[in-house]
Amino acid sequence: METKELLDENLSLKQEIKRLLDENPSLKQLFDEKQSSSKQEIKQQSSSDDDERETESPSSSSPEQQTVTPWSVRGKIIDHEKVIKQFGCKKIDEPLIDRVERLTCRRAHVFLRRGVFFAHRDLDKILDRYERGDKFYLYTGRGPSSESLHLGHLIPFLFTKYLQEAFKVPLVIQITDDEEKIWKKLNKEESKRLGRENVKDIIACGFDASNTFVFSSYATVGGALYENLVEIADCITVNKANSTFGFTGEVSTAKMIFPSVQAAPSFSSSFPHLFPAKKNIPCLIPCAIDQDPYFRLTRDVAARLEFIKPALIESKFLPALRGNNGKMSASDPNSAIYMNDSNAHIEKNIKSSVSGGRDNKEDQKKIWSKSEGYQILFFFFLVNNVKINTNFLSLHSCGKPLITK
Template structure:
């Protein structure tokens, strides 16, 4: 019998059993070997790698070898713009920016306004398109290099993708798509087609540069089904297989599950007023005990604590300080109120700076759009 895992592009939980995911999806755990090589090429260590926030991969070793050998390489990630961006979304982007900066790589970033429109009953296309631009500002605020960052907004930039997409589509039967994404008879035909557009971007750099380009995709494990198909068809279409590096999902501030727009009170949005964000954090569900007395006596559980995960995954660079926080919680000497207040303060400052930059660059988004920089690809075959 096939093993079912409730992680896929349209259903993902946090605090999942990542080991089991690896087994089912057939990706490889990230080892010191790949991390060491990547950090050597990057010229510095990275907390998300050391802590295995990025924890598994496919062919990262191949990608790094190609990079080292001077072959053309690029990065690819994206976002389904159905609402405002929260910290769970930007987690892989922070790492992607590090890769761009340290390795000098160009990034193709797909805004799937078509997918979100097709998937969500309540959304119309102008709305998901508006969010594509809205969310793009978060890339700008994170400081991606406009000369090296190329945003594709599906509904408008389809001309870059379609010729590649139909060649992918010819290789994929409906039954493969159904088995991979759980489609049913009542799935609309736009969603049935959509995956080939997400796959097409894996091959776009090769067409745009007119030379074989190796692509690394930093993204949540929930996106893995797309890349499995992409890798299956790549060689028959004469493209390098895309490599992946998978991150764990940032938990929400509630008692379980990933940070998600379906529970806005447990998600910190990049557009939240800093005070509102701080309040959300002060109300977060933690791994602490019900009373201060019990907490002092028994200690807390940082491994199941959304606040500690925020430190670990995004807001504490320093390993020693993170470890201190961990053990101070475990031994009961650090109380949840104090720990939350400190995080709230860091998030408050982060958002203030982030939003300043976001506002400042609002009218300079053009520099990031693929259509302002590339002509349509000259298909090589």
């Protein structure tokens, strides 16, 4: 058909539609409303697409963008202030640290004083309870993905030991050997074996054996613990799990149920043998900040189940030695120092750690506190702040490894 014929036919059709609408006022009103609605939807969609491009463009183009989830931490240098805003937790301030010292009659742990543990949820409420003489307990855990714990894994356990001693409270430690089967595809027996090996490192931290309960998911989930697990799972919709963890349609049902496994120990009624008289004692959970989504979801369902929301005190990440990731990770043995490493292997890894490598002394001084070797000293080995500043500056020569002997 010729172009002119098409245009003529289109014009005739428009004229016929106009005639019908003019003859039927009610039909014309309906048509006008529909046309206006369609234009508005197109405008909103266009605006939405623009907004989406504004927010997604940096993530798709910037190699420095950070990702913090329970299963993945990526980013050259993690912006922990940004994580606080993203997760909606609160920063630990000096008055809160002073209050901890006053109530425990001891100096705060170095991890607290230096901001290694830097964020919290309801820590102030736990301190309120303690000040009134009411009970609480500690809950932490470990997903056994390696033969031994590395320094990053030790941070919550060393801090939990301090909390147990300072507040004289019970502690439960969950070994989530099921987690490694679900997420890392380890076979069941290997997951159990790694769990037993990891417990050796955990025990070595020196917890009060008479006031500590260590259990594995495979061996212990049943009875009251399983009852609470089912109650929690029944409160979590698929949509809620998807929005919290970013699950997709390809995720197994085991991954969908696992958050409830980790949530159940947050409630004291899961342990009638430990808390026989009182069934609603709150817990304080020391953990790395990447675990926050689990317990944010737990706190959401607590009120529906008439439980007290668990409180959290959350730590920063110990950087990977090679500076190529957000934290030390069991998936990269060269990024970490393990409890079972030989002295020679530790020395080799420390010497090859990133120390800045700037072209001149002034630039090197500007970034010295961000180097991975310094972070290990800062987190663990130099307790005195004056000493760490003076010693580090004398050790940190421009463009050379941090430690040479």
